[in-house]
Amino acid sequence: MHIGIGIDKNAGRVMESLTSASKSNRITIFSKTGIPGTPYDIVVSDNAEEELVKALYEGRIDAAVRGTLPANAVMKLLKKYGNVKSLKRIALLETQSGTRFLLAPVGVDEGWTREEKVDFVGYAREIASALGMNEKTAILSGGRLGDIGRHPVVDKTIEDAEAVAEGTGSDHMEILIEDAVKDHGIIIAPDGISGNLVFRTLALLGGGRAHGAPVANLSRIFVDTSRASYDYSNAVFLASALADYKQKTF
Missing domain, CATH: 3.40.718.10 (Isopropylmalate Dehydrogenase)
Incomplete structure (x- = not known):
């Protein structure tokens, strides 16, 4: 699966935790700044939140993980692109x-x-x-x-x-x-x-x-994560499993 993940703060911590998940998934990082030496594809933008959500809804990635991008900005964009008034996370x-x-x-x-x-x-x-x-x-x-x-x-x-x-x-x-x-x-x-x-x-x-919190009432697979997380690989695995299930089911 092709999984997008956002990075704002704590880039090193997020990158280090992705090693295991990258063995079975293609990872693309959406970041506000460049990350020297990253082994993953990267999209750098001042508006990385929208780039991540737009890539998800345009089908350029199979699922997305918020990572350390600001929650409020990402959630507003998910409501906009998903055309929902509220988000239901589990x-x-x-x-x-x-x-x-x-x-x-x-x-x-x-x-x-x-x-x-x-x-x-x-x-x-x-x-x-x-x-x-x-x-x-x-x-x-x-x-x-x-x-x-x-x-x-x-x-x-x-x-x-x-x-x-x-x-x-x-x-x-x-x-x-x-x-x-x-x-x-x-x-x-x-x-x-x-x-x-x-x-x-x-x-x-x-x-x-905590392995991540999928947003359940969207047509796309998006996994929210806590800013206090230290390991983002589980959220990537979760996003990948849900995307795989969705593709096989629908």
């Missing part, structure tokens, strides 16, 4: 012990309604199927069923989780994420803030790993 995470699962929502402005959560379940199951992962889905809430009445916000998360679980054939696992990951390949957080906190706690404090 993170592929791995615990310290090696358990992998998909988590959504992970953007703080995502997943605040029942309808959005239902959409995330559908998108996550498609990604799980493409990656050969367990599609069993857990819906989390802000407390146990016995906590109803302790706080209106907690009550609403429980009511929402019960409704979403029933409507999607999922399991309401209450607040017990530690149990949910044992036999569920998909975890739906109560909202984008809690999902983002789960992501950051696992990947940045808990010794786990």
Whole structure:
């Protein structure tokens, strides 16, 4: 697969992490500055964000990874080229012990309604199927069923989780994420803030790993990455696997 990846800051770190992924994929870098000695094709532009997204939508690359390009600029361009009002990202995470699962929502402005959560379940199951992962889905809430009445916000998360679980054939696992990951390949957080906190706690404090977050509601394969990432090869492998699945399926 031909994968494009953006580089703004930390070029050396990104380049070093691409070695393993480049053995089975063609890599093109989209950068704001030249990178002396790079073994990869490179597109240098002051507007590297648009060059990356445009290359993706013009079919010059099979999939794209944000890398270290500024998130806000890239996300605005994806909305423009993808003709969508919002972006739905689903993170592929791995615990310290090696358990992998998909988590959504992970953007703080995502997943605040029942309808959005239902959409995330559908998108996550498609990604799980493409990656050969367990599609069993857990819906989390802000407390146990016995906590109803302790706080209106907690009550609403429980009511929402019960409704979403029933409507999607999922399991309401209450607040017990530690149990949910044992036999569920998909975890739906109560909202984008809690999902983002789960992501950051696992990947940045808990010794786990983040493999990238595909944007699920686009017609092209785009994998978002955290600015705190140290290894971008997994995001390239993820983008490549999804692009390969899409080509074989469609």
